[in-house]
Amino acid sequence: MSTWQIIYRGFDPGDEGRREALCTLGNGYFATRGAAPESRADGVHYPGTYIAGCYNRLTSAVAGREVEHESLVNAPNWLLLTFRVGDGPWFDPARVELLDHEQEMDLDRGILVRRLRFRDGRGRTTRVVQRRVVHMAEPHLAGLETTLVAEDWSGPLTIRCGIDGTVTNSGVERYRELDGRHLADVRTAEIGPDVVVLHARTSQSRIRIAEAQRVRVLVDGEVPDATPVLVRRDGVIAHDITADVDRNAEVRVDKIVSLHTSRDFASTEPVAEAIEQVRDAADFDDLLRSHCLAWARLHTAFHFxxxxxxxxxxxxxxxxxxxxxxxxxxxxxxxVGIPARGLHGEAYRGHVFWDELFVLPSLTLHLPQLTRALLRYRYRRLPRARKAARDNGFAGAMFPWQSGSNGREESQLVHLNPLSGRWLVDHTHLQRHIGIAIAHNTWHYHQATGDDEFHQDHGAEMILEITRFFASLADHDHSRDRYVIRGVVGPDEYHTAYPGSNRPGIDNNAYTNVMTAWLCRTAVQVLRELPAGRRGELVDALDIRHHEIDRWKRIAQRMFVPFHGDGIISQFEGYEQLAELDWAAYRRRYGDIQRLDRILEAEGDDPNRYQASKQADVLMLFHLLSAEELAELFTGLGYPMPSIPDNIDYYLERTSHGSTLSAVVHAWVLARSRRHRALEFFDEVLASDLHDTQHGTTSEGIHLAAMAGSIDLLQRCFAGIEVRGGVLRLNPLWPAELGPLELSIRFRGQPLTIRVTGRTATVRTAAGHTREPVTCACGSRTIQLGPGETARFSLEPGAAGTTTC
Incomplete structure (x- = not known):
């Protein structure tokens, strides 16, 4: 097995869900789980196809109340392909003797290969090889090639290829009390002897989805004398093709599918588009070639x-x-936004959270146009965020913790604890820090790219409106002469109220407060740096008055930050008064305590009572902001700079790591002081989905922020690549255990190649580019690189510094 392959040998029903998620194929427009083509949702398999941005709302009766919920829709299953020998049963791995079974995920080219040999009840041995792609160059196309060899038998072989429109959203067990029937008005048609089409619409959002299939069968390279028989029932359409085969004959089935929706651009109508495209599509081999070329271009941009x-x-x-x-x-x-679980499953119902905070930095340094597009998803929902702020008595824009189609708050009102079986009131929508994440991403996109057009037309407006919201969220506490923020939930998520209180939320979450100070400082800087004409337009359009800007400046100087002990930042006000948890006792009793909140609730206890966190909260400050930025912030607030190592140690002992993001943040904040421990957390990030370290969650969809976070740990944390003030800053502290790193990035439109080892970094610009020189800084040295130039920086003791050629 190469490092570009994931291979699963043998058939393990208990592990099939994880494998299906990790063998998902997609192209950004849609993705299909790695389920076997002959399978249906049966508790072992779960075929799922998810189209980016295709949401639908349903109302369900849950825990005695009517709840409206929006979900990423499981689209019709285009994979359907099975076969039978003679009048025998349709192929089912559970009803034959499997001699060999192997799945190979080709990570380099985005191809899923399945190989199997089996012996049926009559002793006949058949070999099957299937290759599958979701086309990276043609976003509406997918293909499945199936080759069958009759090793020791001859006779009739019937192939069934079709599309299944009876699918529902039922891939997450704890959601199964919710209505999952999102597809309505399912219709089918036979277009010709080799083409069928199925189309449906989502019941509430009324998105029309069309899938057309073209099938061609060859027996030993020749077209058989076989007439396809139409199979049409209950939302399923298929063609049965029967051919006589001889011993050792090779039967090849090429299935090409086109998927279109009414959300598509440059489209007249999805059914017509799907039919026309599938008729005109190349054969599987030619599609495979163009698909691989598209992947090769991506790997050039993301060279690691x-x-x-x-x-x-x-x-x-x-x-x-x-x-x-x-x-x-x-x-x-x-x-579209970034679903927390990718397009790989139905966990979190496909919603968009703050995961872009961990995803966009990786994209920005390689494919910045994607970051721009994802920030546009937020900008288009700015009017909805403004309405949400007004409806709740605030100014500016209040973005939702969970977003879907139009930017309405999609967070659940109740959630199920699978350990206790109880539905619980959910207050996680109070995680107001989602707006800070959006502003932070917007600001750093501008810093990394110099995209003044986006910044002036969209980005600055978002930052200013988000700042307005947080300024209105903050109250002036006259007794302290400080600004405070009450009634929120921090990144930790375990603490949604004070013990015994009926009021949801906690007060003065340190992360929210410090980042609000950062936000207010940044908003003032945005206004100061905008061209005078655009600044005047925005100030007039948003009706920003001098007194409002003055308030932002005061908040940036007088925001309250809670402390306790000897310079420990309190996660929130009163945190230190909570009880200490007997961590050792809970580990002895339960082993895995990642979801400590569920354990405590099932015991009749409450996580709000304890100094216990699900994931990094205070430590997020050290993840997002450099030590220099933090020192400037705390000094501006009139507080001494807290000890970063002391705060890390304090919260490391009080965190259950119930989120895969926790390992990302802890690896980051430990990288400069405790490298060995940082690498342990890095290994946990790498293992989180590959080995399903959360015990069953990967089958519901991969954790995209953790996956992107592992890449960001390599490039921005360990390699020390940072963009600040229009300068590419390098502070390498590359672990020797990882060997040298070479990667390609784009900085302000200029392609760069960076090689890092230890405390040394070499930067090479591409030849032939006419852009302005790139400014690079490392330690106390700053240098400008023109096209085709190289600089070597070293922070090793006694190093000469920089050389250029």
Missing amino acids: GLSTSEPAQQAVRLHLCHLLQTVSPHTADLD
Whole structure:
């Protein structure tokens, strides 16, 4: 097995869900789980196809109340392909003797290969090889090639190829009390002897989805004398093709599918588009070639030359593959956000959270046009965020913690604890820091790209409106002469109220407060740096008055930050008064305590009572902001700079790591002080989905932010690549255990190649580009590089510094 392959040998029903998620193929427009083509949702398999941005709302009765919920829709299953020998049963791996079974995920080219041999009840042996693609160059196309060999028998073989429109959203067990029937008005038609089409619409959003299939069968390279028989029932349409085969005959079935929706651009009508495209599509081999070329271009943009251990290389390549299958160049033409679980499953119902905070930095340094498109998803929903702020008595724009189609708050009102079986009131929508994440992404996109057009037309407006919201969220506490923010939930998520209180939320979450100070400082800087004409337009359009800007400045100087002990930042006001948890006792009793909140609730207890966090909260400050930025912020607030190592140690002992993001943040904040521990957390990030370290969650969809976070740990944390103030700053502290790194990035339109080892970095600009020189800084040295130039920076003791050629 190479580091560009994931291979699963044998058939393991208990592990099939994880394998299906990790073998998902996608192209940014849609993705299909790696389920076997003959399978249906049966508790072992779960075929799922998800179209970016295709949401639908339903109302369900849950825990005695009517709840409206929006979900990413499981689209009709285009994979359907099975076969039978003679009048025997349709193929089912559970009803034959499997002699060999192997799945291979090609991470380099985005191809899924399945190989199997089986013996049926009559002793007949058949060999099957299937290759599958979701086309990276043609976003509406997918293909499945199936080759069958009759090893020791002859007789009639019937192939059934079709499309199944009876699918529902039922892939997450704890959601199964919710209505999952999103497809309505399912219709089918036979267009010709080799083409069928199925179309449906979503019941509430009324998105029309059309899938057309073209099938061609060859027996030993020849077209058989076989007339396809139409099979049409209950939302399923298929063709049965029967051919007589001889011993050792090779039967090849090429199935090409085209998928279109009424959301598409440059489209007249999805059914017509799907039929026309599938008729005109090339054969499987030619499609495979153009598909591989598209993947090769992506790998050029995301070049990561790693020389670390093979398992680590494999995991990083798996993560990169799934990132690019969820967010590809096709995403630039779509109005979509980043679903937390990718296009790989139905966990979180396909909603968009703050995961872009961990995803966009990786994209910005390689394919910045994708970051721009994803920020446009937020900008288009700015009017909805303004309405949400007004409806709740605030100014500016209040973005939702969970977003879907139009930017309405989609967070659940109740959630199920599977350990206790109880439905619980959910207050996680109070995670107001989602707006800070959007503003942070917007600001740093501008810093990294110099995209003044986006910044002036969209980005600055978002930052200013988000700042307005947080300024209105903050109240002046006269007794402290400080600004405070009450009634929120921090990134931790365990603490949604004070013990025994009926009021949801906690007060003065340190992360929210400090980042609000950062936001207010940044908004003032945005206004100061905008061209005078555009600044005047925005100030007039948004009716920003001098007193409002003065308030932002005061908040940036007088925001309250809670502390306790000897310089420990309190996660929120009163955190230190909570009880200490007996962590050792819970680990002895339960082993895995990642979801400590569920354990405590099932015991009749409450996580709000304890100094216990699900994931990094205070430590997010050290992840997002450099030590220099933090020192400037705390000094401006009139607080001494807290000890970063002391705060890390304090919260490390009080975190259950119930989120895969926790390992990303902890690896980051430990990288400069405790490298060995940081690498342990990095290994946890690499293993999180590959080995399903959360015990069953990967089958519901991969954790995209953790996957992108592993890439970001390599390039921005360990390699020390940072963009600030229009300068590419390098502070390498590359672990020797990982071997040298070479990667390609784009900085302000200029392609760069960077090689990092230890405390040394070499930067090479591409020849032939006419852009302005690139400004690079490392330590106390700053240098400008023109096209085709190279600089070597070293922070090793006694190093000469920089050389250029």
